[in-house]
Amino acid sequence: MINLGFSSTKADGNEINLLHKIELFSKSHPELGANLMSVKWLCNTGTHGRRITHEELLDAYEIYEFCLEEIIEEKSKKIAQLAAKLNEKHNNAKVTGAKE
Numbered sequence: 001m002i003n004l005g006f007s008s009t010k011a012d013g014n015e016i017n018l019l020h021k022i023e024l025f026s027k028s029h030p031e032l033g034a035n036l037m038s039v040k041w042l043c044n045t046g047t048h049g050r051r052i053t054h055e056e057l058l059d060a061y062e063i064y065e066f067c068l069e070e071i072i073e074e075k076s077k078k079i080a081q082l083a084a085k086l087n088e089k090h091n092n093a094k095v096t097g098a099k100e
Helices: 018-028 030-047 054-073 075-090 092-096
Strands: none
Touching (some): 018 030, 054 075
């Protein structure tokens, strides 16, 4: 998260814990923050002695992978830009004045 401009320490120099980091991140990325929080809670469950299933672990990896792709590659943003470009060029209503 440091690469995204989030500090890893508080003003007093103490480390910001993962929960607080995700909460801060959620302010600017609510959907991704909620996804990351679900992975955090699952990890807490496994860390504190309760069992998690193989399927839950795979789900968490899939969620985490999706979040990383969105954060690093900004796929949704790229797709929206591509769609807007195609709409601008090929939307019949704009091109010919036709109605749908």
